[in-house]
Amino acid sequence: MKQGRAPRNRAESYNKQMLLEGIFAATTTPFYSDERIYFRKIEANISRYSRSLLAGMVVLGSTGEAPLLDDAESREVLRVAAEAASPEKVLIAGVGRESVKATLELADAAAALQYDAVLVRPPSYYAGQMSSAAVLHYFRSIADRSPLPIVLYNIPKCVPYQIPVELVGELAGHPNIIGIKDSAGKVERIGAQVAAAQNAPRRNVLVTQVFEAATARMLEPRTEADGSFVSAGDLAGGSAVATAAPAIPIKTRSREVGFQVLCGSGSTILESLEAGATGAILAFAAFAPQACQEIYLAWRDHDLALAAEKQKRIAKANQRIVGDLGIAGVKYACDFNGYYGGHTRAPLLGLTAGEKAEIEALLVEVRN
Numbered sequence: 557m558k559q560g561r562a563p564r565n566r567a568e569s570y571n572k573q574m575l576l577e578g579i580f581a582a583t584t585t586p587f588y589s590d591e592r593i594y595f596r597k598i599e600a601n602i603s604r605y606s607r608s609l610l611a612g613m614v615v616l617g618s619t620g621e622a623p624l625l626d627d628a629e630s631r632e633v634l635r636v637a638a639e640a641a642s643p644e645k646v647l648i649a650g651v652g653r654e655s656v657k658a659t660l661e662l663a664d665a666a667a668a669l670q671y672d673a674v675l676v677r678p679p680s681y682y683a684g685q686m687s688s689a690a691v692l693h694y695f696r697s698i699a700d701r702s703p704l705p706i707v708l709y710n711i712p713k714c715v716p717y718q719i720p721v722e723l724v725g726e727l728a729g730h731p732n733i734i735g736i737k738d739s740a741g742k743v744e745r746i747g748a749q750v751a752a753a754q755n756a757p758r759r760n761v762l763v764t765q766v767f768e769a770a771t772a773r774m775l776e777p778r779t780e781a782d783g784s785f786v787s788a789g790d791l792a793g794g795s796a797v798a799t800a801a802p803a804i805p806i807k808t809r810s811r812e813v814g815f816q817v818l819c820g821s822g823s824t825i826l827e828s829l830e831a832g833a834t835g836a837i838l839a840f841a842a843f844a845p846q847a848c849q850e851i852y853l854a855w856r857d858h859d860l861a862l863a864a865e866k867q868k869r870i871a872k873a874n875q876r877i878v879g880d881l882g883i884a885g886v887k888y889a890c891d892f893n894g895y896y897g898g899h900t901r902a903p904l905l906g907l908t909a910g911e912k913a914e915i916e917a918l919l920v921e922v923r924n
Contacts, residue, residue: 573761574646574672574705575769576735576816577834578611579825579848581841582619584887585633586898593629595636597896601842602640604895609849611769611835612646613637617675618714618739619839619886622650624901627658631665638669643773648707648837652677656697667703670772674702675737675837677709683716688723699732708736711820721745725752728815734759737837739820743827746819750832753815762808770808822874825851826860826867839878840870843889843897844924873918881911889915893924 583605586597605613615637616622616630625633634649641647649666651674653659663674676698678691686694699706708727712718718740727733738746762770819828822840825848829835841848847870854863877885884907887897892915900906907915 572672572703572705572772573734573759573813574771575761575763575811575813576611576646576673576707576818577769579609579835579841579845579852580612580614580646580648580818580837581605581610581845582614582617582820582837582839583637584842584883584890584895584897585616585620585622585625585901586887586896587901589899591899591901593625593633594896594898595632597898598633598636599640601890601895602637605845606640606642606645608845609853610645610841610845612648612672612771613641614648614650614675614737614837615671616650617709617837618650618677618711619842619883620650621883621901621904622652624904627662630662634666634669634671638671638773641773643771643776644768646673646769646771647671647773648673648675649704650675650677650709652679652709654679654681656694659698660701663698663702663704670776671704672769672771673705673707673734675707675709677711678715678717678719680715680717686717688720691717691719692723692726695727695733696730699727699730702732705732705734706730707734707818709739710736711739713739721748721752724749725756728753728756731757731759733815735816735818735834737818737820741821741824743824743831746817746824746828746833747831749817753817756815758812758814760810761813763811765807765809767809767811770806774806775808822848822878823871826855826863829855839886840874842886843893843895844870844873844919844922846923850923870922873922876918877915881907881915885911885915888912889919892916892919893922895924 586594588594649671651659651662710719764770816834819833819836822838825836851863851866877889883904884900890897
């Protein structure tokens with residue numbers, strides 16, 4: 557895959573906005589039993605997600621066990637996923653680190669691989685010192701220099717600090733911060749963030765002719781499939797020399813969007829959309845993307861009764877598999893539903909036989 561370059565200055569990076577609408581899978585990082593990364597399974601998962609109706613994928617979020625990977629592993633996972641993904645799918649890289657410097661270094665790597673945005677969580681080790689001023693400085697420092705637009709990540713279950721709603725509203729005014737994934741699981745917080753950001757600057761994003769996201773990989777100059785081109789003049793003159801085919805530009809439109817709020821809980825997809833969310837980034841979509849997509853599509857078609865029925869159908873499974881059993885539960889659900897979850901990496905533990913049987917029973921009627 558041809559790698560793009562990271563933008564060289566602040567103004568250039570701010571021109572790279574992205575539409576975040578629909579359902580995104582929070583992907584796993586499969587491991588062998590000896591805890592080495594199973595890269596072929598990452599390729600298989602991303603390829604299969606690329607054939608679904610998902611809007612895109614998040615690589616190296618909390619579902620991807622990102623804190624348990626070193627920097628070299630993280631870069632390789634990002635590379636393998638990017639090379640396996642369809643150009644039409646939005647790619648978001650989880651790059652959150654404890655320091656501004658380390659976060660920016662991984663953001664640069666994601667930009668070189670043509671990711672579309674980066675997901676950044678608050679620092680966690682010095683949580684006691686993460687005042688609003690410190691968190692504001694952290695996110696602004698990253699946004700000022702990141703070559704890709706920032707999606708804030710609020711995940712109080714894993715980070716002992718919740719980004720205050722008023723701080724979200726303030727950060728929404730930064731031209732390189734385009735949205736937030738909120739995994740607090742509280743619909744009222746989703747609505748409050750939408751309201752807090754309503755005065756944030758509107759952004760023009762490139763979209764396709766059918767108003768779907770135009771990704772960085774889609775916008776790369778494309779050539780004819782065989783990679784060679786011989787002009788009519790050369791043929792007439794008797795000197796046929798194969799050259800690169802002329803670029804085939806993708807047709808785009810411009811669309812105006814505001815600060816985009818995405819829910820991170822599979823139990824509140826419909827309620828969050830009704831509260832103003834533009835979509836959702838979900839661990840549940842890692843093993844049952846169609847079930848999540850059906851909720852979104854029914855809502856988009858204004859069929860709230862059907863959307864509510866679809867939401868209710870996954871509620872119990874989401875709470876038990878994602879909420880209670882966590883990463884190990886998500887990974888086994890992937891294995892059961894035809895994706896690749898694989899082993900967890902220590903210190904995370906695997907499941908008991910009883911827990912696996914429970915997951916199987918919960919997913920019998922959940923379409924993947």
